[in-house]
Amino acid sequence: MDCFNYPLDTKTLRRKRAKIYRELSEKPGLIEKKVAVLGGSTTNDVVDMLSIFLLNHGIKASFYQSEYGQYWQDAMFGSPELDAMNPDIIYIHTSWRNITDFPQMDMDKSTVDDLLENQYQHFEAMWTALEEKFHCPIIQNNFDRPNYRLMGNRDIWDYRGRSNFISRLNQRFYDYANNHTGFYINDIDYLAQDYGLSQWNDAKYWHMYKCAMNMDAIPYVAQSVASIIKSIYGRNKKVLALDLDNTLWGGIVGDDGVEGIAIGPEVPAGQVYAEFQSYCKNLKDIGVVLAIDSKNDEANAIAGLNHPDGILRPDDFVSIKANWNPKDLNLSQMASELTLGVDSFVFADDNPAEREIVHSQLGVETPAMDGAENYIKVLDHGGYFEVTNFSGEDMKKTQMYHAKAEAKKAQAAFADYGQYLDSLDMTAYITGFEPIMIQRVAQLTNKSNQFNLTTLRCSEDDIRQMQDGGKHICMAGKLVDKFADNGIVTVVAGEIEGSIVDIKLWLMSCRVLKRGMEDLMMNEFVSRCKEKGVGKIVAHYYPTAKNSMVKDFYGDYGFTLENEDEAGNRTYSINVADYEQKPVHINL
Amino acid sequence: MNREEILSKINEIFQDAFDDDSLEISESTTANDIEGWDSLMQMNLIEMIEDEFEFQFTMDEVAALKNVGSIVDIVASHV
Numbered sequence: 001m002d003c004f005n006y007p008l009d010t011k012t013l014r015r016k017r018a019k020i021y022r023e024l025s026e027k028p029g030l031i032e033k034k035v036a037v038l039g040g041s042t043t044n045d046v047v048d049m050l051s052i053f054l055l056n057h058g059i060k061a062s063f064y065q066s067e068y069g070q071y072w073q074d075a076m077f078g079s080p081e082l083d084a085m086n087p088d089i090i091y092i093h094t095s096w097r098n099i100t101d102f103p104q105m106d107m108d109k110s111t112v113d114d115l116l117e118n119q120y121q122h123f124e125a126m127w128t129a130l131e132e133k134f135h136c137p138i139i140q141n142n143f144d145r146p147n148y149r150l151m152g153n154r155d156i157w158d159y160r161g162r163s164n165f166i167s168r169l170n171q172r173f174y175d176y177a178n179n180h181t182g183f184y185i186n187d188i189d190y191l192a193q194d195y196g197l198s199q200w201n202d203a204k205y206w207h208m209y210k211c212a213m214n215m216d217a218i219p220y221v222a223q224s225v226a227s228i229i230k231s232i233y234g235r236n237k238k239v240l241a242l243d244l245d246n247t248l249w250g251g252i253v254g255d256d257g258v259e260g261i262a263i264g265p266e267v268p269a270g271q272v273y274a275e276f277q278s279y280c281k282n283l284k285d286i287g288v289v290l291a292i293d294s295k296n297d298e299a300n301a302i303a304g305l306n307h308p309d310g311i312l313r314p315d316d317f318v319s320i321k322a323n324w325n326p327k328d329l330n331l332s333q334m335a336s337e338l339t340l341g342v343d344s345f346v347f348a349d350d351n352p353a354e355r356e357i358v359h360s361q362l363g364v365e366t367p368a369m370d371g372a373e374n375y376i377k378v379l380d381h382g383g384y385f386e387v388t389n390f391s392g393e394d395m396k397k398t399q400m401y402h403a404k405a406e407a408k409k410a411q412a413a414f415a416d417y418g419q420y421l422d423s424l425d426m427t428a429y430i431t432g433f434e435p436i437m438i439q440r441v442a443q444l445t446n447k448s449n450q451f452n453l454t455t456l457r458c459s460e461d462d463i464r465q466m467q468d469g470g471k472h473i474c475m476a477g478k479l480v481d482k483f484a485d486n487g488i489v490t491v492v493a494g495e496i497e498g499s500i501v502d503i504k505l506w507l508m509s510c511r512v513l514k515r516g517m518e519d520l521m522m523n524e525f526v527s528r529c530k531e532k533g534v535g536k537i538v539a540h541y542y543p544t545a546k547n548s549m550v551k552d553f554y555g556d557y558g559f560t561l562e563n564e565d566e567a568g569n570r571t572y573s574i575n576v577a578d579y580e581q582k583p584v585h586i587n588l
Numbered sequence: 589m590n591r592e593e594i595l596s597k598i599n600e601i602f603q604d605a606f607d608d609d610s611l612e613i614s615e616s617t618t619a620n621d622i623e624g625w626d627s628l629m630q631m632n633l634i635e636m637i638e639d640e641f642e643f644q645f646t647m648d649e650v651a652a653l654k655n656v657g658s659i660v661d662i663v664a665s666h667v
Contacts, residue, residue: 011639014632018607044628204647209631216635 004056005367006381009217017048024055029545031233035491036064036087038071040098041212049222050091057230065098068210071098075126078133089232090130091139091225092545095188095212096146096166103160112159120172123341127176127183135461137182137226142170144192144213147201181439181460184228184388188213191220194381208440225323227383233457234446237365237384238340239330240283243295244301244322244350247369248280248312249273253304253532254296264309277311279376287394288385289318289338289401293347296322318401327354329363339450339510341546346384348375389443393487403483404511421516421585425482428517430524432474433493440488441476444507449546451518452507453539453553466493473501477521479512479586486512490521499535506539506553519582522557526579536575543568557582591615594641594663598656601636605629615657641667 003009005022013020035050037043047063054061066074070094071207074082099119101113123140130138143166155161163395170189186244192200195217204212213221230236245252262269263277280290290312294301301322305314314320319337319409321330327349330361336344342362349355355366363569367378383451433441438460445458458466466472477490490508493502503525508518539554541547551570555561558580559572603611606624616654619625625633630653637659638644643666653659 014639015601015604015636018604022607042628045631048632208647208650211631215631 002221004053005365006378008219008223013049015031017052020052021055024052025060027055027058028058030055030058032060032062033088033229033233034064034085034128035229036066036082036085036090038066038074038090040092040093042068042070042210043093045211045215045218046093046222046225049219050225053219053222053226054229057226057235059226059230059233059235062196069098071320072122072126072219077132083133086134087134089137089139089229090134091186092126092141093221094141094143095214096143096162097206099143099166099169102162103165105160107160112165116165116168116172119169120477123173124176124221127180131180133181136234136459137184137338139184139225140173140177141186141188142173144200145186145197147203173520181389184232186221186225186228188221188224188441189366191217191224195220223383227386231386231388234443234445234449236254236386237288237346238289238344239289239318239334239338239346240280240379240385240491241291241293241334241345241347242280243327243351243354244292244296244304245253246296246350247348247375248277249304249307249310250372253300258303261304261307263307266309269372270309274309274311276372276375279379281316281433283385284316285395286385286387287397289397290316292317292320292322292336293327293334293349294322295324295327298322315402316398318398318405326357328358328523331358331364332362335407339513340448346382348379348380373518378409389439391440391443393440396484396487400484400486400511403481403486407481418585423482424515424585426515427480428520428584428588429478429480430475430521430588431478433463433476437488438463439474441491444488444491444509445505448507448509450510450549451513452544452547453541453550454505454540455502455503455544455547456461458505464527471496473505473525473532473534475521475525475528477517479515479517481515490517492521492525494525494537496532496534499533501529501532501534501537503537503539516582516584516586518553520584520586520588522579523581523584524588526576526581529576536573537579539572539574541570542574556561589664589667591660591664594660594667595656597640598637598659598663601633601640605633605636613656615660616655618655637663643667 003012031040037047043065047065051061064082065085071094101115101119103115127138137510146162146166149155149163151161152160155163156167177183192213200213200217202214205214226254242248250273251260253261263273264270265274284290292301301320302314307313319334321334323330331345332345335345342364346365346367347355347358348367350369358364359366365384367382369375369378441463442458443459445456467474473494473496475492476488478488479486489512491505493505494503539552539559541551543551554572559574560577561570562573563571599613602613603609606622632644634650641663645662649662
């Protein structure tokens, strides 16, 4: 829905909230999550807005809210309701109003330092308690700027200034975030500035409603929290598909020629587009994949992308569709080539008519790219590519997709598929869930949808517990071939009960589909079962909207179908002794 | 805008807020007459009225609200 895109239509969001909630709740394929909101102010409105923003990302949340202002008590001493809920995510909604002690003008530096430490410890003790009890991600607001600056400009740099004190306290929060996975800052300091600090701090809302900020700003707060949550659960967008003419440069390359388009330092219009190209290039560094979807002759498109003053080059894109086909058709083709869902795309085009077609045909997000000077702002405020976990793999995404395309081409040249696989010089490394891999393994369980038998989503703690608990066979597989190091691409975990192992988790990244990696993993899994004295393997397939490709996975390995319920949930089993090793083309 | 027009627009706001298209209010309607019209809903209603008529209530105005009629009074004084 358009009201969710920047600039937010806060009027509609408020007015039609009940209706929007009702409609979005009926969408198929929603995942359910339990969210505890621990507030230092009124949180009802935050929860109301958060619920529809999350639904818009396909997440149906049930909420716990602490009693007014009881965030700290709930965390430290528990509440029966909160404990019973056992939340998936905790959001701590505090603001500068919750700082209980500020520096006074007659205090010396070390007194203020002690004060800061006290205020900080109040929070850290709470995070520790929550972490120990619930082992789930925590989202914590930082502090916004306060309602006045007693010393004027001096307030921000003098240790006695409230502004300075808050800035230092925030820095302590960030240090904690840097040292703790599963802890995320919701940057209301930025939101307040972006909204306009005087409006944000309109005191009426605090004194009348005990609402920490202007109620009109709450949709922005909810959008921000929802962006973090959806990112944690693997619902980020992955691909930015871009138009060319008047999107990546000014003018029309087919009409104006390469010399005639506006890009580069010479004129203001050229500078605006160059800055936008730089922004897109930076997106690549956080793992966003770029593509072109443009009505153009391909030769003109490539020529435009090779403009000497341009920043982006043809090989920055994993796919360039420059032709005269409808753009929605190009986009869905691109999606299937990259083995991604169209819901992983954001489509950026200056032409509202093209946006409308792509949006109505495919439901793809199409931010309102009106005015080249607004492009960066519109995309950046959309929260499409919110980074929560960042791994080295993310920086190499484009390279990996390129390698995949190369591999597809190479494949065409071989008559026999086995010969082709041999030519890839593949080497696999199979290990348990080593500490260094935990983040990536958890990320995969949350991101993989297609080649995923049980769609079991795991936090980093869940993964750690499997590895350390001694009850699981844990396997992570990394695959290197002559084109690229694909990194960890497959994760398997089975729980041992006596002489039976139950496969709780079996997933693989689609980027290594049809390489035989799954055969190797199965061979290895069975070997490990033998080592552990396991006689029988039980396995499951739980259908989702996206994983039908692995419906018959276990059947293909000779497992017997024991049971299938009405929803299509299947249970399989096999005696370890009956398993026949599959031939593979990968070195171990 | 006369009182009837204002009341009619406020009625639409109430219908959206309570997600009930059959809801009909009058100037004498109070919070006791509508299930779910609590202090939290009151916050939301005021925000929606501010959006619709493009002005901001002062704290004193909010404090003095008694029924729908008093909302109409305040709106009428601003538009």
